[in-house]
Amino acid sequence: MLSLMAPIFLVLLLLGIPIFLTMGLTAGLVFGLESSLVPLAQKIIDELNSPTLLAVPYFVIAATFMERGGVAKALINAAVAWIGRMHGGLGLVSVLTCAIFAAMCGSSVATAIAMGTIMIPAMLRAGYAPHFAGGILVSAGTLGILIPPSLAFVVYGVLADASIPRLFLGGVIPGLISAGMMGVYVYYFSRKNGYVDRVAVPLSEKIQKTVYAIPALLVPVIVLGGLYGGFVTLTETAALSAVVAIILALFVYREVKINDFLKMMTHSIRNAAGIMIIIATALAFGHLITETGIAQKTLELMQRLDIKPWQFLLAINILLIFLGMFLEVFSILLIVVPIVIPLLEPLGIDPIHFGVMLVINMELALMSPPVGLNLFVISNISKIPLAQVLRGTMPFFILMIGLLLVITYIPIVSTWLPDYMMGVAK
Secondary structure, three states: OHHHHHHHHHHHHHOOOOHHHHHHHHHHHHHHHHOOOHHHHHHHHHHHOOOHHHHHHHHHHHHHHHHHOOHHHHHHHHHHHHHOOOEOHHHHHHHHHHHHHHHHHOOHHHHHHHHHHHHHHHHHHOOOOHHHHHHHHHHHHHHHHOOOOOHHHHHHHHHHOOOHHHHHHHHHHHHHHHHHHHHHHHHHHHHHHOOEOOOOOOHHHHHHHHHHHHHHHHHHHHHHHHHHOOOOOHHHHHHHHHHHHHHHHHHHOOOOOHHHHHHHHHHHHHHHHHHHHHHHHHHHHHHHHHHHOHHHHHHHHHHHOOOOHHHHHHHHHHHHHHHHOOOOHHHHHHHHHHHHHHHHHHHOOOHHHHHHHHHHHHHHHHHOOOOOHHHHHHHHHHOOOHHHHHHHHHHHHHHHHHHHHHHHHOOHHHHHHHHHHHOOOO
16 A cells, blocks of 8 residues: 555645645545545545534634624724724734634634734724734734634544544633734834824723624623533534624624625535535545554654654654645645644643644744745735735744744643643543
8 A cells, every 4th residue: 555655646746736635536546456445435424424523614604704794893993992092002903803803713814804904904004014014914813723713623623533622722822822922022013113093082982892892702702601611512612603603794793785695605615615525535545544554654663763752743843834835724734634643642742732733833834935825815905015924924923933832842831721621631
């Protein structure tokens, strides 16, 4: 199997076939030539027949309606009313509202688009440098996959057979630290350059805008409170978030018209179907990895070389940062997770800790040239040249590297809250 796998994979990759198809076709061809496709098909069907995976389309629907349904505008107006007068107030609002929005939708791209569409023009009108405004939204938008709920954690949890509720909790403290670091840098840079809004907002207007934002602010409380309160399962949590998002978009903030409902549902279902196809090919490739014994051979090699866990994590981080320059989030998950997961237990590495580390690397991938998706999204919606957006993103990228090192070598930062809330995993 191994002698067939490597050349088939490399040939398909060199032909320019998308990575998820390359992995699926490699598995199909190897199993087809060696034995039969029936066991592989049965394996994929068994894995896809999972209540956990039902959460994916619901979270995608929630992200779509949150992005376009007026939720972002309500949150931004309330935040601007209270902290807009501070140095870098609009930048701080961007970070804060991205963090709150991330706790609703689970998607970095949706977070960046929803907030960037409103906040970048506002910052530019207030005299912020274009590169700085763009860099804030590129970076703060990545919080969408770190602060729960997160589609990246759902996909990793499925591929790694890890507890998704524990992964969600594992992302909370790193997510708050990340947002805090971004906020501190925004304040420092803004104070240095004199970015401040001098317009005072009356208390009555602050209260009015806060009241208007309460339905949006209640979403993470309802959704995540239901999950960790034991009232709903993960799948029911995802369905609840989709229902709440639709209600807010159609009947509370009324940014989505009834005529647009089917169009947005179609868009959501198409995106969800794409993710499910990617997961199916990843499961096929993971089964191939297991059957070829690559993971076991890698572990034996590491034992012969006396590779320590800290050296392994360092090597994985370097690999992920490199892959992040050329591949998008789900492609990286597909390549790395099936190979690496069998190595974690022998090395004594907590899969929750590793999952959080992996997702922070995915944040860096969204910020990395030449294919960092958030870079292109923000450049496109703001009309700021990509080179300027990249320039503004680099200080935040360096901060995220620092956070990655902390999370990598101080596991308790990502494992304390899951252990405290749900007990120590056995």
